[in-house]
Amino acid sequence: MSTPAIDSATAPQPNPQTSPPALLRRHFLTSSASGLGAAALGSLLTTDRALGSAKEVGEIQNPLAPRPPHFQPQAKACIFIFMAGAPSQIDLFDQKPVLQQRHGQPLPDSMLEKVRFAFIKKDNALLQGSPYRFTKHGQCGMELSELLPHLGTVADDLLLVRSLHTEQFNHHPGQLMMQCGRGTFGLPTMGSWLTYGLGSESENLPGYVVLTSGRGSSGGATLWQSGFLPSTYAGVLFRNQGEAVLNLQTPPGIPPTLQRAGLDALGQANQQRMLQVNDPEIASRIAAYELAFRMQSAAPELIDLSSESEATLEAYGVNRPEPQGLGGRGKQGDTFSGFARNCLLARRMVERGVRFINIVYASWDHHSNIPKELPYNAGCVDQPLAALIRDLKQRGLLDSTMVVWGTEFGRTPLGENRSGKREVGTGRDHHPNAFSMLLAGGGLRGGITYGTTDEIGWNVTEKPIHVNDLHATMLHQFGLDHLRLTHRFNGRDFRLTDVGGRVIRDWLTTFRA
Numbered sequence: 001m002s003t004p005a006i007d008s009a010t011a012p013q014p015n016p017q018t019s020p021p022a023l024l025r026r027h028f029l030t031s032s033a034s035g036l037g038a039a040a041l042g043s044l045l046t047t048d049r050a051l052g053s054a055k056e057v058g059e060i061q062n063p064l065a066p067r068p069p070h071f072q073p074q075a076k077a078c079i080f081i082f083m084a085g086a087p088s089q090i091d092l093f094d095q096k097p098v099l100q101q102r103h104g105q106p107l108p109d110s111m112l113e114k115v116r117f118a119f120i121k122k123d124n125a126l127l128q129g130s131p132y133r134f135t136k137h138g139q140c141g142m143e144l145s146e147l148l149p150h151l152g153t154v155a156d157d158l159l160l161v162r163s164l165h166t167e168q169f170n171h172h173p174g175q176l177m178m179q180c181g182r183g184t185f186g187l188p189t190m191g192s193w194l195t196y197g198l199g200s201e202s203e204n205l206p207g208y209v210v211l212t213s214g215r216g217s218s219g220g221a222t223l224w225q226s227g228f229l230p231s232t233y234a235g236v237l238f239r240n241q242g243e244a245v246l247n248l249q250t251p252p253g254i255p256p257t258l259q260r261a262g263l264d265a266l267g268q269a270n271q272q273r274m275l276q277v278n279d280p281e282i283a284s285r286i287a288a289y290e291l292a293f294r295m296q297s298a299a300p301e302l303i304d305l306s307s308e309s310e311a312t313l314e315a316y317g318v319n320r321p322e323p324q325g326l327g328g329r330g331k332q333g334d335t336f337s338g339f340a341r342n343c344l345l346a347r348r349m350v351e352r353g354v355r356f357i358n359i360v361y362a363s364w365d366h367h368s369n370i371p372k373e374l375p376y377n378a379g380c381v382d383q384p385l386a387a388l389i390r391d392l393k394q395r396g397l398l399d400s401t402m403v404v405w406g407t408e409f410g411r412t413p414l415g416e417n418r419s420g421k422r423e424v425g426t427g428r429d430h431h432p433n434a435f436s437m438l439l440a441g442g443g444l445r446g447g448i449t450y451g452t453t454d455e456i457g458w459n460v461t462e463k464p465i466h467v468n469d470l471h472a473t474m475l476h477q478f479g480l481d482h483l484r485l486t487h488r489f490n491g492r493d494f495r496l497t498d499v500g501g502r503v504i505r506d507w508l509t510t511f512r513a
Contacts, residue, residue: 077354084363084407117430157446160436165433179223191356191358198480224237228487340387
């Protein structure tokens with residue numbers, strides 16, 4: 001079964017090979033010069049989820065109405081925790097005893113000859129071991145850094161992938177690569193592709209929500225854009241306190257009946273224009289107005305944590321104080337409390353039918369001062385993430401909720417030496433050759449460590465995973481074939497995995513096709 005495709009304004013013709021018959025009929029009728037289109041459209045859409053309460057002829061389909069997957073899914077929601085700036089896998093996930101032994105030694109010139117760095121000076125670069133101990137956790141014996149003791153308690157639910165690699169070695173292109181499948185502007189993100197393919201199960205909240213913590217990522221809002229897809233599939237930025245979405249509330253003195261009447265009049269005007277020009281952005285505009293109206297009561301209830309027990313708040317660390325003597329690139333206000341609230345809000349959003357929640361935490365760009373800044377960032381995220389996984393599992397939601405802890409690339413086994421001096425620094429440069437990620441739930445196998453890097457963590461040696469392989473596997477768990485989830489734009493069929501990607505069956509509890 002093909003996933004419905006919404007046509008872009010620049011390429012309005014549906015693809016007859018990938019578009020469902022209903023869309024093709026709808027396109028013919030709405031583009032007809034006669035009055036037949038407007039008359040028949042209402043009948044055609046009677047089985048679609050409608051906007052508002054009206055049931056009149058000419059009603060426009062909600063672009064976020066739920067749509068069937070290609071095959072039976074295992075995941076219904078995804079919480080993607082994006083650690084912008086690139087955490088050091090060597091200090092957190094990928095222990096290298098040989099690197100410890102060779103601490104302070106140079107690499108052979110042959111290994112550095114064709115390598116690009118952001119800041120490292122090749123002539124004086126030295127290997128840098130990790131100062132942190134690694135211990136085994138769970139029945140699976142997963143090795144994690146001492147900086148992640150809480151995640152160690154849920155090791156048997158984690159899939160630790162040590163063999164990711166990418167082509168991008170600077171932050172913004174790398175972040176676009178992880179979020180959009182390519183390191184270029186103007187492309188839809190993962191959350192946009194999922195809501196485009198499957199719609200939203202939530203009536204009163206967006207299908208794709210973004211929460212931020214820390215100082216902000218290099219990519220900014222481009223990391224939750226809809227690209228060439230209609231804007232209704234873009235991520236909606238939420239705040240975790242105060243007004244959930246800025247400018248959402250009705251100004252004082254305007255009664256709900258007046259607001260409803262204004263929205264109805266605006267909706268009718270937009271529907272008439274939609275029937276004339278068949279521009280999907282008009283449907284996006286109608287859906288946005290209606291969703292905002294419903295969110296006025298749903299959003300404040302969502303971020304109100306007063307209904308959560310003290311035990312839950314304590315487990316997530318919502319009221320944790322900021323640590324003394326640490327900070328740096330991740331510090332921005334009450335970061336510890338803010339990130340914990342975001343994780344708890346993500347669980348509440350899953351319960352309310354939100355499809356894709358992206359928590360962006362920045363920054364892990366530790367070119368220096370790792371001994372002070374890495375413990376701060378790891379301490380900020382460790383407890384809430386472990387609590388989130390346990391909480392989802394206890395509520396019976398982990399099997400259908402995929403949790404992903406990811407980033408744009410890794411950090412070098414070499415110490416940062418941008419000064420050019422021959423000494424071991426306290427930071428690490430960008431490293432696209434090999435990095436690590438964590439996944440849990442959503443039909444993925446837990447207690448697995450997948451892939452291997454060489455003895456110093458320079459290159460992947462076993463089971464390499466490209467970013468597009470990750471994307472293909474994530475889409476598969478949602479019942480979507482990454483080769484079939486396409487959108488025609490400017491004469492080309494685009495997909496999240498671009499021209500690559502493969503489903504990693506070793507990660508799955510059950511393979512479906």
